[in-house]
Amino acid sequence: MKKIINLSALMLLILMCGYNHADEQKKVLIVLTSHSDLGNTGKKTGFWLPELTHPYYEFVNAGIKVDVASIDGGVAPIDNKAFEEHDDYHEIFLNDAVLMSKVIRSIALADINASEYQAVLFSGGSGPMWDFPNNPDINRISSAIYERKGIVSAICHGNAALINITLSDGSLLIKDRRIAAFTNEEEASLGTTDIIPFLLQDKLVEQGAIHVNGEAWKENVVVSDRLITGQNPASAKKLAQAIINKLNGV
Numbered sequence: 001m002k003k004i005i006n007l008s009a010l011m012l013l014i015l016m017c018g019y020n021h022a023d024e025q026k027k028v029l030i031v032l033t034s035h036s037d038l039g040n041t042g043k044k045t046g047f048w049l050p051e052l053t054h055p056y057y058e059f060v061n062a063g064i065k066v067d068v069a070s071i072d073g074g075v076a077p078i079d080n081k082a083f084e085e086h087d088d089y090h091e092i093f094l095n096d097a098v099l100m101s102k103v104i105r106s107i108a109l110a111d112i113n114a115s116e117y118q119a120v121l122f123s124g125g126s127g128p129m130w131d132f133p134n135n136p137d138i139n140r141i142s143s144a145i146y147e148r149k150g151i152v153s154a155i156c157h158g159n160a161a162l163i164n165i166t167l168s169d170g171s172l173l174i175k176d177r178r179i180a181a182f183t184n185e186e187e188a189s190l191g192t193t194d195i196i197p198f199l200l201q202d203k204l205v206e207q208g209a210i211h212v213n214g215e216a217w218k219e220n221v222v223v224s225d226r227l228i229t230g231q232n233p234a235s236a237k238k239l240a241q242a243i244i245n246k247l248n249g250v
Contacts, residue, residue, distance in 0.1 A: 055237070
């Protein structure tokens with residue numbers, strides 16, 4: 001009888017260890033825009049696909065679980081101009097039923113429980129310039145994750161999410177922090193300076209951030225403790241790698 005009890009205790013211990021190991025899997029939330037109209041131009045926009053796929057596959061390959069949310073939930077609009085540029089991940093995405101489903105059935109941001117995530121990443125594209133600033137759920141989720149010693153990150157126009165994130169002490173998350181975000185020069189090269197609601201670089205500086213300009217369209221990632229930002233699509237993969245390193249304590 002004693003042997004049976006000891007064996008049962010050992011099996012219970014093994015099962016508990018298994019559950020604990022599963023609980024240790026890190027989890028990242030990627031947030032996409034739900035906005036698809038490029039101002040009053042009659043043209044369409046949305047999120048920039050490489051700013052989802054490049055980080056997503058870096059996370060998955062590192063054994064990190066990834067959820068995809070959008071402001072409104074449901075189908076998150078892809079800016080089709082992304083497919084005009086060669087990218088090795090386009091074909092992978094189009095054949096990846098799991099990620100396609102995450103985009104088509106994205107979680108509504110209002111339904112997100114911030115306590116489930118160790119990091120949040122705001123993807124870019126022109127769409128976020130309209131629906132990321134001043135969003136209460138972006139503020140709720142970001143401040144909660146950051147104040148639990150988690151990571152807040154953004155790429156390109158996704159940095160529009162950071163403009164008004166306010167911590168529990170009333171301070172702005174980005175004040176006096178170094179940030180890499182889409183530049184005025186890059187905006188001008190797209191011909192969208194007078195179309196978007198505001199210039200991202202100028203607004204970040206106005207809110208107290210220290211904007212770190214890199215060369216236009218070249219990789220530029222800035223790590224400011226647990227605030228990690230990237231300037232443009234070329235920075236997306238390195239941004240994810242910086243997040244992974246921070247999550248792993250590197």
